[in-house]
Amino acid sequence: MIIGLDVGGTHTDAVLVGKDGILRSAKVTTNPDRLFESVWGALEEVLGDMAPERMVRVVLSTTLTTNAIAEGKLQRAGMIVSSGPGVDPEFYRTGPDYFTVSGSIDHRGREVQPVDRLEIEAISSRLHSQGIRCIGVVGKFSVRNPAHELQICELLDHSFDYVVPGHRLSGNLSFPRRIATAYLNASVYTVHRQFFEAVRESLKIKGLVVPIYVLKADGGTMSLETSLANPGQSILSGPAASVMGSLPFASREEETLVLDIGGTTTDMAVLIRGTPLLDPLGIEIGGYKTLIRSLKTRSIGLGGDSCVRVVQGKLTLGPDRKGPAMAHGGPAPTPTDALFVLGKIQDGNVDAAKAGIESIAQALGVSPLEAARRIFDQACESILETAARMIGEINDKPVYTVHEVLEGHTVKPTEILVLGGPAPHFAQRLVTLTDFRVRIVPNWQVANAAGAALARPTSEVTLFVDTERGIALAPEEGFSQSVKRDFGMDAARELALRLLQRKHRREGSCDVEPEMEVIEQSQFNMVRQFHTSGRNIRVKVQVKPGILTDYGGFSQRG
Amino acid sequence: MLSATWKTGLVFFPAFDWAISPTHPEREERLLYTQDQVLEEGLLDIEGIVELKPDLATLEDIRRVHFCHPDERSVVTESHLISAGGALKIGTEVLEGNIHRGFALVRPPGHHAMRVVHGARGFCNINIEAIMIERLRESYGIDRVAIVDTDCHHGDGTQNIYWHDPDTLFISIHQDGRTLYPGSGFTDEMGGPAALGMTVNIPLPPRTSEEGFLYVLEKAIVPILDDFHPQLIVNSAGQDNHYSDPITNMSFSAQGYAEFTRRLQPHIAVLEGGYSIEGALPYVNVGIILALAGMDFRMVREPDYSPERIRQSRDTSQYIQKVVEVVMESWSSASRVRALNRDKGGFAERDLRIFYDTSGILEAQSETLRVCASCSGALRIDSRTDQGSRILAVHIPRKACSLCREQGYAWFDSGKGGKYNSIYLQDRTEDRYFVKRK
Numbered sequence: 001m002i003i004g005l006d007v008g009g010t011h012t013d014a015v016l017v018g019k020d021g022i023l024r025s026a027k028v029t030t031n032p033d034r035l036f037e038s039v040w041g042a043l044e045e046v047l048g049d050m051a052p053e054r055m056v057r058v059v060l061s062t063t064l065t066t067n068a069i070a071e072g073k074l075q076r077a078g079m080i081v082s083s084g085p086g087v088d089p090e091f092y093r094t095g096p097d098y099f100t101v102s103g104s105i106d107h108r109g110r111e112v113q114p115v116d117r118l119e120i121e122a123i124s125s126r127l128h129s130q131g132i133r134c135i136g137v138v139g140k141f142s143v144r145n146p147a148h149e150l151q152i153c154e155l156l157d158h159s160f161d162y163v164v165p166g167h168r169l170s171g172n173l174s175f176p177r178r179i180a181t182a183y184l185n186a187s188v189y190t191v192h193r194q195f196f197e198a199v200r201e202s203l204k205i206k207g208l209v210v211p212i213y214v215l216k217a218d219g220g221t222m223s224l225e226t227s228l229a230n231p232g233q234s235i236l237s238g239p240a241a242s243v244m245g246s247l248p249f250a251s252r253e254e255e256t257l258v259l260d261i262g263g264t265t266t267d268m269a270v271l272i273r274g275t276p277l278l279d280p281l282g283i284e285i286g287g288y289k290t291l292i293r294s295l296k297t298r299s300i301g302l303g304g305d306s307c308v309r310v311v312q313g314k315l316t317l318g319p320d321r322k323g324p325a326m327a328h329g330g331p332a333p334t335p336t337d338a339l340f341v342l343g344k345i346q347d348g349n350v351d352a353a354k355a356g357i358e359s360i361a362q363a364l365g366v367s368p369l370e371a372a373r374r375i376f377d378q379a380c381e382s383i384l385e386t387a388a389r390m391i392g393e394i395n396d397k398p399v400y401t402v403h404e405v406l407e408g409h410t411v412k413p414t415e416i417l418v419l420g421g422p423a424p425h426f427a428q429r430l431v432t433l434t435d436f437r438v439r440i441v442p443n444w445q446v447a448n449a450a451g452a453a454l455a456r457p458t459s460e461v462t463l464f465v466d467t468e469r470g471i472a473l474a475p476e477e478g479f480s481q482s483v484k485r486d487f488g489m490d491a492a493r494e495l496a497l498r499l500l501q502r503k504h505r506r507e508g509s510c511d512v513e514p515e516m517e518v519i520e521q522s523q524f525n526m527v528r529q530f531h532t533s534g535r536n537i538r539v540k541v542q543v544k545p546g547i548l549t550d551y552g553g554f555s556q557r558g
Numbered sequence: 559m560l561s562a563t564w565k566t567g568l569v570f571f572p573a574f575d576w577a578i579s580p581t582h583p584e585r586e587e588r589l590l591y592t593q594d595q596v597l598e599e600g601l602l603d604i605e606g607i608v609e610l611k612p613d614l615a616t617l618e619d620i621r622r623v624h625f626c627h628p629d630e631r632s633v634v635t636e637s638h639l640i641s642a643g644g645a646l647k648i649g650t651e652v653l654e655g656n657i658h659r660g661f662a663l664v665r666p667p668g669h670h671a672m673r674v675v676h677g678a679r680g681f682c683n684i685n686i687e688a689i690m691i692e693r694l695r696e697s698y699g700i701d702r703v704a705i706v707d708t709d710c711h712h713g714d715g716t717q718n719i720y721w722h723d724p725d726t727l728f729i730s731i732h733q734d735g736r737t738l739y740p741g742s743g744f745t746d747e748m749g750g751p752a753a754l755g756m757t758v759n760i761p762l763p764p765r766t767s768e769e770g771f772l773y774v775l776e777k778a779i780v781p782i783l784d785d786f787h788p789q790l791i792v793n794s795a796g797q798d799n800h801y802s803d804p805i806t807n808m809s810f811s812a813q814g815y816a817e818f819t820r821r822l823q824p825h826i827a828v829l830e831g832g833y834s835i836e837g838a839l840p841y842v843n844v845g846i847i848l849a850l851a852g853m854d855f856r857m858v859r860e861p862d863y864s865p866e867r868i869r870q871s872r873d874t875s876q877y878i879q880k881v882v883e884v885v886m887e888s889w890s891s892a893s894r895v896r897a898l899n900r901d902k903g904g905f906a907e908r909d910l911r912i913f914y915d916t917s918g919i920l921e922a923q924s925e926t927l928r929v930c931a932s933c934s935g936a937l938r939i940d941s942r943t944d945q946g947s948r949i950l951a952v953h954i955p956r957k958a959c960s961l962c963r964e965q966g967y968a969w970f971d972s973g974k975g976g977k978y979n980s981i982y983l984q985d986r987t988e989d990r991y992f993v994k995r996k
Contacts, residue, residue, distance in 0.1 A: 085859045086599050086844060091560045104861070107594045107840055112861040141598055176560075176600035281603075287559065289603050398611045400593070401575040402637045405612065524587045525580060532581065536590065 001054050002551070004453020005042055006061040006215075006241040007035065010263030010305060010321070011421075013449040014042035016050065017551055024048065025446040035064055036198055043203075052207040061215035061237040061452040064195050065188040069235065069286040077186035078127040078135040080120070080152055081179060084112055086140065092176050094183045097132055099123045101152070108466065109144030109473070120155040128157050134189045136182030138166035140175045143475040144464065162189040167475035169230065170282070170291035171462025171540070177281070180288040185232040192231035196224055213457075213508060217283055217294035219244045219276055219545030220458025223508030232292050236283050238448075239267040239297040240545075243276050245451025246417045246441045247547050250274045255413040257387055257436065260448065261420040263305040264321045268387050269297045270394065270411060276545055277394065277411075293460060295545070298390040302382055304336040304422040308356075308375055310363035317379055327353035333360055335379045336422060341372035344425050380429045419444040454551055457509040460542045463496040468526050468534025474499050489523050489537055496539045504543055514543045562606030563852025567651050567660035569612045569644035570596070576637040576666065578916065583805065583833040584681040588665060595840030601847055610651060612644035612664065619646070620684055621991040622692040623719060625939070625951040625982045626675045629993075633675050638683050641666050645690040645828045652790075652825050653698045659850045661795070661827040662686075663843060669707060669794050669830050670740065672718035674941050674951055677917025680711060680740060687792055687828050688719045691726070694790070695956065696989055701725055704788035706779060706822060707732070708771075709796020709830040710806040712743030716794065717757055718910075722750040722927055723955065724896070724934055727758070727786045731774055733799070733808055734761040739915070745884050748892060750927055751899040751906045752935050755892020758782060760885055763877050764807035767870040768814035770878045771799070775821055777882045782889055793824035797832025797842045801868045802860070805833055809868040812838070816845030816855040824850075837862070900931045920944040928965050936962040938969045950978045956986040963987055970994075 001023070005014040007030055016024040026045035030038045039062060047055075068074055078097040083089035084104025101119050104112040127135060135156065139148045142165070149165035156163055164185050166178040200212055213221040215237040227234055242260035250256040256271040270277045276295045283292040301319020309316045317335065325336035327348035333356030339345045340353035354368060361371035394411050416434070418427045419441040431438045441447045465472045465487060472483045472492070477499050483491075497516050504514050520540035525532045572589035579585070596602070602609045617630045619642065626633045641664040648660030668687060670680030677683075691703050705720070707713035707730040720726040728749075735741045749757035760774055783791065797803075799810035819827070827846060832839050841860045848855040910923040926938040934955045942948040950973040954966035966983065970992065973981040983992040 085841070085857055085861070086595075087560070087601075087848070088854060088857050106861055107591045107598065108836065144594075173594060173597040174600045174603070175598050176603060289600075396611055398570060398609050400570070400572050402573060402635075402640060403575055405571075405614070405640050406636060522574060524574075524590055525585075526587060527581045527585060530581045536587070 001050070002056060002453045003043065003046060003058045004449045004451070005039060005059070006238065006448040006452050007038060007063045008238060008262055008448070009063070009265060010303075012038040012042045013446045014046040015446050015449040015453055016046050017450060017453045019551060021551070022443055022446065022450055025443070025449065027445065032063070032067055035062065036195065039199065040202060047206070055208055055210045057211045057213055058203065058208070059213040059215060059221055059452045059455065060199065061241040062195070062234070063238060065192055065231060065235045066238065066285065068188050068191055069184060069288065072286070074187035075134065075190050076132055077183055078132045079179065079183055080123060080135065080137045082115065082139045082148055082152070083175070084140050092179045094179065097127065097130065103139065103148045105139060105141040105145050105148060107141055107144065108469065109141060109471070111145070111147070115148050115151050117155060120152050124156045128159070133160055134162040134186035135160055136164050136166065136179070136186040138175070138179045138182050142167040142178070143171050143173065143462070144473070146475055146478070162186060168478060169232065169476070170293070171460075171464070171474065171476045172281070172291050174281070174291060177289050177291045181232060181282070181290040181292055184235065184288060184290060185230065188231050188235070192234065193228055196227065200224065211508065215241055215452045215455060216458065217292060218278060218458050219295050219455055220543070221455050221508065222457060226507040232290070235292060236285060236294060239269065239299060240295050241452045242267055242419055242448040243269045243271070243295055243297065243451065244455045244545065244547060245447035245449070246419055247271070247274065247276070247451070249439065249441050250417060251415055254415060255411055257413040257416045259383060259387070259416060259418050259426070261383070261418065261422055261426050262303045263324070263421060264301065264303045265299045266302050266383050267297055267299045268383070268390060269295055270391065270413060272411070280397065296394065298386060300382065300386045302379060305330065305334045308333045308335065308338070308360055310360055313364075315360070315364065315374060315378055317375065317382065325353065326356040333357055335375055338372035338375040339422065339425050341368055342376065376429060380426060380433055384430070384434060415439065417441050419447045421445060454547045456511070456546045456548055457504060457507055458543050458545050459500055459504040459507060460540065461496055461500040461503060463492055463499070463539045465492050465537040466534065477503055485534065488535070489521065492537045492539050493518060493521065496541045500541045500543065509543075515546065516541055516543055560604050562604055564658040564850065565606045565608070566847070566851040567608050567610050567648055567657035568602070568847065569610050569647050569660070569662045569664060571612050571640055571644045571664040573637045573641065573665050576635070578681060584666060588833070588835050589663065589839065591836050592663070592839045592843045595844055596847070599844055601844065604851070604853075607847070607851055608657065610647050612640050613647045613650070615639045615642035615646055615689055618991075619689050619693050621984065622696065622986065622989065623688045624671070624673060624675045624684060625949065625984065627947060627949050627980060633677060633683055638666060640664070642668070642684060642686040642689045645686045645826070646693055648826050649690040649694045650697075653694055653700070659825055661829075661847060661850055663829050665829065667830045669709060669713040669716050669796070670711070671715040672912060673953070674921070674923065674939060674949070676921055676943050676945070676947070677914045677919045679715065679912070679914045679916055681831070681916055682715060685715050685719055687716060687794055690826070690828070691792065700789045702786065702788045703727070703790045703792065704783055704786055705729065705792045705794060706824065707794040707796070707830070708799065708818070709794055710798035710803065710808055711739055711796065711831060712759070713794055714740050714742050717743070717747065721757060722753050722934055722937060724753040724756050727756050727782070727788060729758040729760065729779055729782065731760040731762060731771070733806055734763055737764055738806060745881065745888065748888060752896065752927065752929050754896040754899060755889060758885060758889065760881060762808070762881070763874050765809050765870055766874060766878065767801075767809035767868045768811055768817070768865070770870050770874060771810055771814055771818055772821070773875070773878060774882060775818055778885050779822070781886070785889070790826070791822070791824045793819070793822060793827040794830045795827040795846060796830035797839055798834070800832065800834050800838035800842060802834040802837035803832065809870060811863055811865070811868065812841035812845040812858050812860055813863070815842045816849040816858060819846050819849035899929060903929050903931060905929065928962055930959060930962050932959040933957050933962050936966040936969070947979045948977065949980045949982065951982045952984065954983070954985045954987055958987050
């Protein structure tokens with residue numbers, strides 16, 4: 001049996017999943033200031049008197065790191081940045097503990113200017129004396145040649161808790177994003193570590209000594225140990241949990257729009273024939289643009305508990321949540337209250353809901369029933385508009401070859417899968433507002449937690465080969481090897497897949513033969529003085545997000 | 559947060575699956591390192607810099623500018639349509655007001671493609687700037703356009719297309735034609751009789767560096783643009799003036815290009831040549847993008863950049879001063895001569911010999927212009943090649959008077975099929991194109 005847990009803005013959901021499906025579920029109110037209590041409460045409730053030895057693993061998706069960033073509660077972290085020519089690296093300053101240093105690597109990975117040893121040692125002792133414990137080290141083009149980043153790490157005082165070189169976090173290009181990614185990892189490291197060590201200890205006390213996995217933003221899982229080296233991957237795992245929970249029910253032939261309608265927000269994502277679409281760049285959060293691999297999701301501040309107002313005669317919904325619906329004792333009218341007025345929900349204080357909607361109706365000069373209808377319709381329409389914009393942006397993504405322009409695939413979902421608390425009510429209305437086929441994810445209230453429980457590990461490896469320089473490099477893996485002139489695409493692909501399999505195992509996968517795929521490959525002849533002097537090969541391989549298949553009871557189509 | 563002063567659109571189309579031949583300078587690898595540099599610098603994440611998807615230019619777009627023989631499909635590949643479509647996208651977005659400025663970082667290039675196209679010249683098949691400009695004139699009704707061609711090679715294709723157009727100012731700065739392909743672009747090439755002065759050629763001596771380029775900009779290009787009052791400034795942004803370019807002999811730098819762009823302030827830049835794919839293009843393009851966006855580019859420089867090493871000699875500076883004097887004298891006297899020519903009327907003729915170095919075709923043209931006081935005049939081109947084709951092409955300009963229009967149709971109607979493989983008519987007053995084939 002597996003325990004899956006997903007912390008949301010409003011509720012923390014947990015499920016116990018066995019071979020026959022969801023055995024138990026729990027829903028507790030999230031207390032963002034005492035997150036551990038919410039997590040522990042849901043875990044205890046779902047575990048109940050179940051024998052601990054029957055558990056095989058626990059998968060957690062928390063808002064711990066996400067909230068730390070969103071609320072600006074980041075721990076002080078030192079940044080050492082070597083840029084060389086280009087955009088002034090001062091623009092990417094992360095705070096007072098940000099140092100730009102000498103040293104430069106060019107786009108081929110060749111050294112232009114060496115690292116200055118004395119400069120680094122001086123910064124190291126300064127950071128140390130300031131009590132800073134976590135440090136990010138980032139160089140421009142370090143994914144083409146990590147030597148400088150490694151050299152700087154080596155020169156730093158060895159007593160720091162966490163020193164992360166940027167090239168280990170992603171194989172993708174983008175110096176500013178590499179800086180942001182390293183910074184976020186360094187500044188959430190301690191809070192992440194403390195939280196998960198507490199979880200591990202508490203589970204141990206309960207007799208649960210099982211592998212703990214952390215859900216990542218790309219819909220995959222990683223072992224707790226892996227997460228300690230790369231805590232940034234746990235940022236924004238919430239939307240991924242919902243997407244993974246909807247996956248078993250999505251069409252295998254067509255494209256699907258997933259809507260997770262929660263209390264505070266609605267998260268949306270696109271599935272292509274049952275596989276979630278990944279963001280080509282990485283998470284953007286709290287003003288940081290990163291290289292953290294993620295599912296392509298979009299979130300709007302509109303959910304069942306969003307605050308409803310009339311501003312200058314116009315109805316507005318969200319983006320804030322003041323509390324639960326008035327029908328559930330909250331302070332302000334919400335779309336959920338509108339559902340009460342429309343008679344779609346009964347289990348609450350209907351009079352309180354009516355009173356709330358009445359005030360909106362008066363401001364609009366319409367009947368309460370009409371006001372409720374408008375609130376509900378506007379909620380549905382806003383969600384659909386945001387989804388349409390997201391799909392438009394996916395289709396507007398530029399491509400770089402003649403073939404891609406001419407054969408360009410257009411994403412055009414034909415079905416909507418809805419989950420989250422008010423899912424059935426919204427689904428009913430969406431049917432009449434769109435041409436999509438609309439379906440509700442079974443166990444819609446806790447499908448997100450089930451998604452966390454059943455998510456499989458994911459991995460990605462980027463391989464870069466330059467036969468003129470005679471090198472093959474997989475920066476995330478800290479791998480480099482010299483290659484001969486005749487090293488070709490086939491060998492590159494094979495090497496990349498081998499590295500991926502190794503990484504996948506190390507990060508906690510038990511799959512003997514994981515489903516690996518090549519997602520990008522390009523090869524360029526390098527020509528100098530009219531002769532081919534080498535080959536430039538780029539390969540990206542992944543284990544894509546997926547669901548454990550041996551828990552069949554859950555994935556029966558609803 | 560890092561943000562652009564001017565909202566800037568980029569179309570990046572490196573055509574990673576198109577080459578003239580595997581080892582040709584115009585090959586897949588050309589923009590690879592530029593792409594790496596642009597991505598690594600994170601330019602596409604900057605607030606106010608947006609990456610746009612290229613449109614696909616249509617055959618109608620080509621027919622507004624060119625006479626392609628035997629037809630468009632025979633001389634153009636899909637990548638040309640995308641490359642021209644990239645420029646089109648930038649132009650459209652600028653005129654729609656969605657962006658202030660834009661840069662089409664596209665290949666293949668186009669500024670050696672002339673009005674008549676029998677094949678490829680100087681790596682170019684169709685003129686992507688002209689295709690963009692004529693579509694923008696058609697769709698948005700703009701009139702006065704200036705093209706500043708900063709490629710190291712003379713933009714002889716663009717010059718040919720706008721030779722008789724008084725509403726298009728074409729300025730080309732390039733390495734002196736006595737020392738470089740295509741061997742043209744001297745100061746006395748100033749445009750046809752009815753558009754005299756609207757073609758401005760500024761040939762520069764080998765080893766001209768930043769100082770020389772910026773001098774020409776300040777003393778010639780900016781004053782001429784001020785006189786002309788263009789509604790749109792297009793920069794054919796070739797990058798082969800760079801000190802490391804393998805097929806030219808100039809001494810320009812990334813800092814120089816960026817500063818030049820900052821001062822020129824083009825609405826639209828379109829990539830042309832530039833074959834120092836590792837040492838120049840990555841840095842030059844980053845510099846141009848930052849300059850277009852109105853951002854700080856002071857730290858953008860090549861790893862081996864040394865201003866002292868590439869500084870031009872005193873002789874070079876003095877020579878450039880003289881060239882600029884000649885150019886400015888011609889510019890100030892041209893409008894008077896142009897008016898006299900147009901009042902005089904009649905028919906003007908010229909013969910051209912055009913070599914298609916990339917396709918290996920030699921073409922001979924006889925051109926006849928109806929010099930007209932009220933419009934830029936109907937144009938008749940009789941073209942034959944050493945491959946045995948002969949065509950008649952008639953161009954009726956955008957703002958043609960009724961007499962010139964009648965003249966154009968008369969030329970088209972009287973063309974005898976026996977002599978010509980094809981007879982073409984481009985009627986820009988109604989945006990129509992006709993072909994009669996043997």
